[in-house]
Amino acid sequence: MENITTSEFKIIEEPKKQLSMNPKKFAMWLFIASVLMLFAAFTSAYIVRRAEGNWLYFELPDLFYYSTVIILLSSVTMQWAFFAARKDNLEMVKVGVGVTALLGVAFVIVQFLGWGQMADQGVYLVGNPSGSFVILLTLVHGVHLLSAIIFVLIVLNASFKLKIHSKSMSQIEMCTTYWHFLGGLWLYLFVFLLLNR
Amino acid sequence: MATVDIHAHPPVPHHDDHEHEHEHHHGNFWTNYIFSQDHKVIAKQYLITGIIWALIGGTLSVLFRLQLGFPDADLSWLRPLLGGWIVIDPATQVGKLDTEFYLALVTMHGTIMVFFVLTAGLSGTFSNFLIPLQIGARDMASGFMNMLSYWFFFLSSAIMFTSLFISTGPAGGGWTIYPPLSALPQAISGSGLGMTLWLVAMVFFIVSTLLGGVNYITTVINLRTQGMSFSRLPLTIWAFFFTAIIGLLSFPVLFGAALMLVFDRSFGTSFYLSDIYIAGEALAHEGGSPILFQHLFWFLGHPEVYIVLLPALGISSEIIATNSRKPIFGYKAMIGSMLFIAILSFVVWAHHMFVTGMNPFLGSIFTLLTLIIAVPSAVKIFNYVTTLWKGNIVFTPAMLFSIGLVSFFLTGGITGIFLGNSAVDIQLHDTYFVVAHFHLVMGSASFFGMLAGVYHWFPKMFGRMMDDRLGKIHFWLTFIGVYLVFFPMHYIGIAGFPRRYYSWTNFETFGGFTDLNMLVSVAAIATLSAQFIFLFNFFYSIFRGRLAPANPWNSTTLEWTTPRFPGHGNWIGEIPSVYRWPYDYSKPGAKEDFIPQTIPYSETPESNFPHENELIKLEMSNGSTIVVEERKDHGHH
Numbered sequence: 001m002e003n004i005t006t007s008e009f010k011i012i013e014e015p016k017k018q019l020s021m022n023p024k025k026f027a028m029w030l031f032i033a034s035v036l037m038l039f040a041a042f043t044s045a046y047i048v049r050r051a052e053g054n055w056l057y058f059e060l061p062d063l064f065y066y067s068t069v070i071i072l073l074s075s076v077t078m079q080w081a082f083f084a085a086r087k088d089n090l091e092m093v094k095v096g097v098g099v100t101a102l103l104g105v106a107f108v109i110v111q112f113l114g115w116g117q118m119a120d121q122g123v124y125l126v127g128n129p130s131g132s133f134v135i136l137l138t139l140v141h142g143v144h145l146l147s148a149i150i151f152v153l154i155v156l157n158a159s160f161k162l163k164i165h166s167k168s169m170s171q172i173e174m175c176t177t178y179w180h181f182l183g184g185l186w187l188y189l190f191v192f193l194l195l196n197r
Numbered sequence: 198m199a200t201v202d203i204h205a206h207p208p209v210p211h212h213d214d215h216e217h218e219h220e221h222h223h224g225n226f227w228t229n230y231i232f233s234q235d236h237k238v239i240a241k242q243y244l245i246t247g248i249i250w251a252l253i254g255g256t257l258s259v260l261f262r263l264q265l266g267f268p269d270a271d272l273s274w275l276r277p278l279l280g281g282w283i284v285i286d287p288a289t290q291v292g293k294l295d296t297e298f299y300l301a302l303v304t305m306h307g308t309i310m311v312f313f314v315l316t317a318g319l320s321g322t323f324s325n326f327l328i329p330l331q332i333g334a335r336d337m338a339s340g341f342m343n344m345l346s347y348w349f350f351f352l353s354s355a356i357m358f359t360s361l362f363i364s365t366g367p368a369g370g371g372w373t374i375y376p377p378l379s380a381l382p383q384a385i386s387g388s389g390l391g392m393t394l395w396l397v398a399m400v401f402f403i404v405s406t407l408l409g410g411v412n413y414i415t416t417v418i419n420l421r422t423q424g425m426s427f428s429r430l431p432l433t434i435w436a437f438f439f440t441a442i443i444g445l446l447s448f449p450v451l452f453g454a455a456l457m458l459v460f461d462r463s464f465g466t467s468f469y470l471s472d473i474y475i476a477g478e479a480l481a482h483e484g485g486s487p488i489l490f491q492h493l494f495w496f497l498g499h500p501e502v503y504i505v506l507l508p509a510l511g512i513s514s515e516i517i518a519t520n521s522r523k524p525i526f527g528y529k530a531m532i533g534s535m536l537f538i539a540i541l542s543f544v545v546w547a548h549h550m551f552v553t554g555m556n557p558f559l560g561s562i563f564t565l566l567t568l569i570i571a572v573p574s575a576v577k578i579f580n581y582v583t584t585l586w587k588g589n590i591v592f593t594p595a596m597l598f599s600i601g602l603v604s605f606f607l608t609g610g611i612t613g614i615f616l617g618n619s620a621v622d623i624q625l626h627d628t629y630f631v632v633a634h635f636h637l638v639m640g641s642a643s644f645f646g647m648l649a650g651v652y653h654w655f656p657k658m659f660g661r662m663m664d665d666r667l668g669k670i671h672f673w674l675t676f677i678g679v680y681l682v683f684f685p686m687h688y689i690g691i692a693g694f695p696r697r698y699y700s701w702t703n704f705e706t707f708g709g710f711t712d713l714n715m716l717v718s719v720a721a722i723a724t725l726s727a728q729f730i731f732l733f734n735f736f737y738s739i740f741r742g743r744l745a746p747a748n749p750w751n752s753t754t755l756e757w758t759t760p761r762f763p764g765h766g767n768w769i770g771e772i773p774s775v776y777r778w779p780y781d782y783s784k785p786g787a788k789e790d791f792i793p794q795t796i797p798y799s800e801t802p803e804s805n806f807p808h809e810n811e812l813i814k815l816e817m818s819n820g821s822t823i824v825v826e827e828r829k830d831h832g833h834h
């Protein structure tokens with residue numbers, strides 16, 4: 001029966017440090033999970049409904065290609081702003097975040113114009129569900145994107161107050177995460193629609 | 198075994214009394230009681246709102262039971278309450294319940310009970326109250342979001358409540374609001390404004406649930422006190438945790454389904470509608486699929502039944518262990534079965550749709566998956582019974598209600614196995630058999646879990662005790678009443694009587710069930726009346742109850758280490774550390790029949806198991822959370 005010595009144990013955590021992650025960031029991920037479930041519901045409904053036949057085929061608006069490029073670009077600028085914040089390059093943060101907000105607005109406008117292109121083909125919200133689904137998906141995604149733009153504007157405001165720098169990153173980090181998520185979500189939706197028209 | 202020096206005292210942080218910043222919290226009436234961010238106050242807000250809803254929901258059920266039990270009775274005496282919904286026959290002067298209003302009553306009863314009472318009222322009360330108190334946190338991760346969660350629920354409640362009083366009546370398409378009925382205002386008056394309000398209310402409800410759920414999960418993961426590892430969490434917390442995850446993943450789907458329904462109703466889309474004629478008139482809607490709605494609805498709907506049930510199971514686990522004075526049997530199996538149930542709950546939804554023309558092969562897959570749920574459910578029942586077995590049982594009202602829960606869960610679960618067989622379900626679907634099944638397994642079981650929780654944690658919520666004798670009377674009346682209400686429904690259902698029918702007197706076949714239906718209705722009225730004993734006990738005890746001792750049930754969990762009236766921040770001084778699991782009841786050798794989680798092993802040499810003696814060293818190294826790294830070259834045991 002040997003004695004146990006403290007050397008056998010390695011102290012990995014100090015007391016009080018139960019926090020495995022910033023609770024706000026963690027909550028943000030949970031929110032993202034629930035948004036993901038919403039779109040999983042929509043896209044699986046889409047597949048189920050499409051499998052039943054009586055499904056109108058139409059071309060997706062060209063503009064959706066442009067909006068895809070725009071939102072991908074905006075992810076780049078957002079990430080750029082994030083890196084700048086980490087390097088305490090505060091001017092760059094403002095520029096990056098500001099450009100992201102502008103690109104976000106541009107995306108929403110282009111999506112809206114895309115609906116116009118669908119209307120030109122005679123596809124409206126009301127009609128065969130194939131068109132209604134495209135509008136529904138873009139609309140709900142767009143609403144989330146608007147909420148992200150508001151978030152970006154809040155970050156922009158904070159960056160003007162010099163509240164975002166390498167020691168205070170959590171806000172811009174959450175914003176970046178959300179923004180990338182919505183960009184990725186659109187990419188998924190777009191590819192999904194292209195493959196399942 | 199290892200000889201360890203048990204006399205050295207580790208630093209025990211929970212004994213020092215230094216002032217904590219949270220201790221004194223000043224505020225005015227509004228910030229303390231209305232827009233409070235304190236989880237305990239929010240829990241009470243949920244509880245009181247839930248109780249009010251339960252009363253409304255119960256009253257509605259008695260109204261339609263009057264119709265079912267006494268189809269020929271003159272209901273004109275209800276006119277002061279229901280006004281125009283009691284239609285007086287001009288010839289006979291007999292007052293009858295309006296037929297469409299009957300449907301609205303059934304719909305609102307289901308909606309209120311499932312969502313407002315057993316989802317918001319149950320999780321909202323106990324997740325909020327117990328998570329911080331039992332894991333050793335000062336509050337939820339975000340008090341603000343928590344407050345928002347309640348006020349969204351309140352807003353949702355206000356809208357749903359308003360819909361009861363509009364002239365076209367509240368929603369009438371059943372709590373499952375299947376289109377096309379619910380989508381077409383022309384179809385029945387209950388698909389008009391009432392349905393719109395229903396949908397709006399549910400949108401706010403979902404927002405509230407998500408805000409709450411995000412908070413519960415974040416809090417459990419991030420804010421546990423020192424030493425409170427996952428394997429030391431009380432089963433209540435595990436249950437709330439799984440419940441919140443299920444909600445987070447399933448409510449968005451209901452949101453999506455409801456949004457598409459809103460589009461169909463208000464913007465003319467055809468997601469769910471096709472080939473419909475109303476009064477000979479073809480509708481423009483073309484190309485939709487009503488079955489699509491059922492898929493989406495039940496993808497939430499089935500997990501929802503476990504959202505309702507799991508918290509009740511968690512509560513009863515805790516209460517049964519405490520009052521059997523025994524460790525819960527199969528702690529890990531309890532967690533494992535809850536996890537398994539949570540996962541399975543997402544892959545069985547189509548058992549609600551066996552008769553929708555589903556491919557029989559698909560039907561048998563869903564039968565298989567559905568029947569598998571019986572396994573973890575049986576594990577839980579087995580564990581409850583084995584925990585009770587040879588226990589030193591203390592029959593508090595909370596304990597009685599918990600045992601009642603086990604009984605209902607068993608009775609109702611067995612009929613689930615009948616229904617889960619797609620072939621049998623062809624006969625039983627949409628009959629009173631289904632009504633009996635889910636009222637026992639979900640409705641009554643969860644209600645009992647909720648009542649058990651109230652009786653058990655009332656002393657912590659209000660610092661006073663509820664009356665024991667009244668609690669027991671309440672239990673027996675309710676327990677017997679529930680069986681009298683729901684057991685006969687099995688027979689009525691097997692005979693083929695469909696649910697949601699206003700009247701069956703026109704069918705020769707059902708003539709023989711008049712007496713049984715009358716019995717059910719009388720029992721329903723009696724059971725509802727018995728709840729007033731509880732209400733009296735509850736409100737009287739809040740103000741006049743005997744002051745509660747610190748730990749009235751001799752429990753091991755952390756909430757009983759707080760002051761009688763815990764302030765914002767819960768503990769004066771430091772948050773206690775945790776050294777052991779929550780079920781050290783009647784441990785061999787121990788001085789008392791329970792050892793709180795806050796007692797280190799070093800203080801209980803007389804009852805420690807050998808491996809626990811070894812843990813003492815860990816407790817001593819500055820109270821740090823330590824992970825043991827066993828050295829390969831050092832094979833000690």
Ligand code: HEM
Binds near residue numbers: 502618
């Ligand atoms: C052994 C486990 C269970 C099985 C096999 C099972 C099976 C079923 C089946 C097949 C149905 C559909 C019947 C029909 O509409 O024809 C059903 C209905 C239902 N079950 Fe269960 N069930 C089980 C446990 C539960 C539990 C634990 C709950 C709730 C906590 C629950 C709540 C419900 C509800 C609410 C409905 C009816 C919903 C409605 O149509 O309005 N069931 N169950």
Ligand SMILES: [Cu+2]
Binds near residue numbers: 498
């Ligand atoms: Cu189900």
